[in-house]
Amino acid sequence: MDDSTIDLEAIDIYLIGNEEEIAEGIRLIDAHFREKIIGIIRKKALSAHQNDLLDIYQNVILSILECAKKGNYWPDAQKLESFIYTIAYRRAVDWLRDKSRIIEEYNTDLVVESTKEIICGSKYNEIWQKAQSEGKRSLILKNIRNLIPKLKHRQRQVAEIILRNFPELLDLPSIKDQLLKRYGEDVTTVAIKRARQEVYSKIKDALPIDDYGD
């Protein structure tokens, strides 16, 4: 049993304890999981400023605290990590709804069909097909999810606008308009174009292009 396992078990025990023990559990969660929780939040709330991250993170911690106090955390039914993941994901979605007035769309069929069709007509089709046959599509998508949060703030905003509107194709004036409406920021078309190029460049970085002689 390694140290991290011992800590996780300790947190579980604290979270089902009395008020003081729950508080200790919360301190341990913050000490062990802060970066990981922010990692989940950042992937969902791409356009969040660092101040927003603090707000969302506090909401995550408050939700965990509330669940524990109400006796709604059952370590036997759900492991701590999946419990924290779900809460972090949901609080990030709440923030998106409140802040950007973005309603999550669950029309996944449309996204799936459009993605298939668009990639099929591009030079990335071969990579995508080969990735499927090798069971590596999820890896590519995971790489994209890991690279995009590392972009600069403006680039993340643009990425968020593109992905939320997909499959609708947005031209630069439309992205400019959405930046103004959603975030109240008036950005030059040149800056938007540059940001979009950076987004494209990061996605390309996630593709195993070298393996395929692109």
Added chain:
Amino acid sequence: MDNTTDNVNKDERALEALLAAAFRLDFPEKLSDEQAEKFFKQTAHLSKEDKEAIASWGTDFIEKLIEGEKTTSDKHQKDIIVNEELEQESFAMNRDKDGNDLDEETRRKIDEERKNALEEEDKKDNRQNNES
């Protein structure tokens, strides 16, 4: 080349499709215990700025949360600024005290270095602002 010309070609459009697929299809709300365990073992992919921000939060806000008080971002920012101001004030007071023992030449050199450091900081800020 006109920087405002907007031609998203079919390959760029495919990159947009991959972006949407990554964040809208392959990013589930819930993970199984095994998936979550694996997920938490991986490194969090954050920018340098995000990491610095997280490190700057400290742990006082956690104690406040436990007591039921949420720290607002602005308040937190103000706290940081106030702390920085206090540190600067304390530094200035100590400098003043120590400064009594310095000769003119040393004092001039210190002031010059401080000025250079501040200018360097300003340049750095400007560069960062331009980049963002």
